[in-house]
Amino acid sequence: NFMLTQPHSVSESPGKTVTISCTRSSGSIASNYVQWYQQRPGSSPTTVIYEDNQRPSGVPDRFSGSIDSSSNSASLTISGLKTEDEADYYCQSYDSSNWVFGGGTKLTVL
Amino acid sequence: QVQLQESGPGLVKPSGTLSLTCAVSGGSISSSNWWSWIRQPPGKGLEWIGEIYHSGSTNYNPSLKSRVTISVDKSKNQFSLKLSSVTAADTAVYYCARTITAMVDYWGQGTLVTVSS
Numbered sequence: 001n002f003m004l005t006q007p008h009s010v011s012e013s014p015g016k017t018v019t020i021s022c023t024r025s026s027g028s029i030a031s032n033y034v035q036w037y038q039q040r041p042g043s044s045p046t047t048v049i050y051e052d053n054q055r056p057s058g059v060p061d062r063f064s065g066s067i068d069s070s071s072n073s074a075s076l077t078i079s080g081l082k083t084e085d086e087a088d089y090y091c092q093s094y095d096s097s098n099w100v101f102g103g104g105t106k107l108t109v110l
Numbered sequence: 111q112v113q114l115q116e117s118g119p120g121l122v123k124p125s126g127t128l129s130l131t132c133a134v135s136g137g138s139i140s141s142s143n144w145w146s147w148i149r150q151p152p153g154k155g156l157e158w159i160g161e162i163y164h165s166g167s168t169n170y171n172p173s174l175k176s177r178v179t180i181s182v183d184k185s186k187n188q189f190s191l192k193l194s195s196v197t198a199a200d201t202a203v204y205y206c207a208r209t210i211t212a213m214v215d216y217w218g219q220g221t222l223v224t225v226s227s
Contacts, residue, residue, distance in 0.1 A: 001172065035213040037156075044205060044217040045156065051211070090156055094212040097169040099146075099158035 002026045004091050004102035011108040016081050020105045022091030023073040030067055032093045034074040039088045039104075048089075049076060083109050112137040114206050114218035122200075122225050128193040132206030132218060139187045140164040144209045147180060147191045149202040150220070157202075161209060162189055196225045 003025040012018040022034065034052050037045035047056050049065035052074065062082075067074045074093075078085055086109045091102040118130035132145070139145065147159040160170035162180045170178050179192040193200060201224050208216040 033212060037214070044220055045214070046217070047214060050213045056215070092156075092158075092213070098172060099161075099212065101156040101158065104155040 001098060002095060002100060004093060004100055006089075006091060006102040006105045008103070009106040009108065011110055012081055014081050014083060014109055017077060017079040018081060018107065020076045020078075020089055020091075020107070021073050022075070022102050023071065024093065027095060028069065029072045029074055029093075030069050032095055034065065034067060035092045036063075036065055036074075036076045037090045037092065038085075039090065041087075045090065078107075081109050085109055112208055112216045114208065114216055116204060116206050116218045116221040118221065118223070120222060120224060122196055122223060123227055124197055124225055126196055126225075128191070128196050128200060128204075128223055128225070130191045130204055130206075130221065130223070131188055132190070133186075133188045134208075135187070137208075139182060139189065140184055142210075145182070145189045146207045146209045146214065148205045148207055148214075149200075150205070151199075151202040159191065159193075159204075198225050201225045 005023045036049040038048045039045040048059050048063045052067050053065040062079045064077045088104045090104045113135045115133045122128045144161045146161040160180050162168045177194045182189045203220040203222050205220045206218040207214040
């Protein structure tokens with residue numbers, strides 16, 4: 001099976017842009033879709049990106065997703081950071097009917 | 111709007127069996143979706159436990175497969191999780207979720223299950 005590795009934490013100022021990476025340990029990142037979930041303290045996760053780069057309705061276009069086969073990684077980019085974006089972010093993918101989550105990245109907006 | 115609600119004991123003894131049920135409202139469990147269980151130990155990340163289709167087909171996390179059973183009750187529009195031989199490492203918030211093409215579109219609110227004597 002494979003693992004998804006995320007940075008433990010990132011921080012950036014309001015109004016700036018931040019990118020969170022998610023690197024797949026084996027197998028191609030492009031072979032299975034990547035999703036991104038946001039989890040605020042005390043709440044259930046919510047989907048902010050699905051199928052690599054699609055936004056569910058209601059998610060602002062400040063959130064975008066991409067994959068890079070050369071680094072075998074996916075990225076979540078949040079532009080125009082707001083304090084409300086402060087949360088934990090998890091990437092998720094799958095292989096052979098087995099789901100894998102990344103370890104999560106704590107985003108601090110300071 | 112689909113809603114999912116977990117229920118079950120909040121405390122389970124070591125070596126016992128954890129049992130949770132997820133009631134689905136606002137939609138049919140017989141729709142073209144899979145239904146998953148995902149857990150999150152306190153202060154840690156998310157872990158997928160497994161999923162079920164209304165036909166009864168299941169997929170499980172290989173690391174938990176020997177201890178997990180997920181079942182569906184179409185008459186009650188709900189699905190259930192059983193995790194046997196639990197230890198303190200199984201203490202977590204357990205979420206039920208509706209999934210489509212390997213992504214979650216609806217999450218339950220989660221329920222904390224503590225394994226302790």
